[in-house]
Amino acid sequence: MKVILVNGGPHEKGCINEALEEVSKTLNDEGINTEIFWIGTKPIAGCIACRTCSKTGKCIFDDVVNEFVEKAKEADGFIFGSPVHYAGATGAITSFMDRVFYLASNSGKSDIFLFKPAATVISARRAGTTATYDQLNKYFGITQMPIISSRYWNMVHGGTPEEVKQDLEGMQIMRILGRNMAYYLKCIEAGKEKGIKQPKQEKINFTSFIR
Numbered sequence: 001m002k003v004i005l006v007n008g009g010p011h012e013k014g015c016i017n018e019a020l021e022e023v024s025k026t027l028n029d030e031g032i033n034t035e036i037f038w039i040g041t042k043p044i045a046g047c048i049a050c051r052t053c054s055k056t057g058k059c060i061f062d063d064v065v066n067e068f069v070e071k072a073k074e075a076d077g078f079i080f081g082s083p084v085h086y087a088g089a090t091g092a093i094t095s096f097m098d099r100v101f102y103l104a105s106n107s108g109k110s111d112i113f114l115f116k117p118a119a120t121v122i123s124a125r126r127a128g129t130t131a132t133y134d135q136l137n138k139y140f141g142i143t144q145m146p147i148i149s150s151r152y153w154n155m156v157h158g159g160t161p162e163e164v165k166q167d168l169e170g171m172q173i174m175r176i177l178g179r180n181m182a183y184y185l186k187c188i189e190a191g192k193e194k195g196i197k198q199p200k201q202e203k204i205n206f207t208s209f210i211r
Helices: 015-029 064-072 090-105 129-141 160-168 168-193
Strands: 002-007 033-038 077-083 118-124 153-159
Touching: 002 015, 002 064, 002 118, 002 160, 015 033, 015 077, 015 118, 015 153, 015 160, 033 064, 064 090, 064 160, 077 090, 077 129, 077 168, 118 168, 129 153, 153 160, 153 168, 160 168
Parallel strands: 002 033, 002 077, 077 118, 118 153
Antiparallel strands: none
């Protein structure tokens, strides 16, 4: 089993990475393989709704999004991390997730995420964490992904990685999150061994509020 942890911050070894590393170590202790995937600092265009992905299975912008989607096919769970920028997620992780999830839902590749557990991790110096937490969790809720929680909202505080390490409660929350994710993955695996099948999927009815 494998979990991909996405670092949506502008610094590869910044505050959000410190939190993700703590989750990753805990997952490893539980026998779960991990990979931390940094989205980098190159510009990430927003989705332009061209629907090219529905025809080719790839985003028309051939960048880190397509790279991630290929890796995501083999993953069993996901954790998406973002620092707080102006009381919300970074522009980069927002564009990244818009395109990743749109591609998955429109290219016939919804099984990339379907029923796979996911979690959000947020870092901030002070405020904006809960707004960002709510923002990113919405991607999972619309994709039938079980959302994994901890004993508190999944966040750490600090202006530097060193300060994040000093957030003892925050780091404990990360470890609990890792154990909870591992528990859920093991439950899925046990269910498969018992022959429990995934819920039946219905054809989606797209309607608007005027018809």
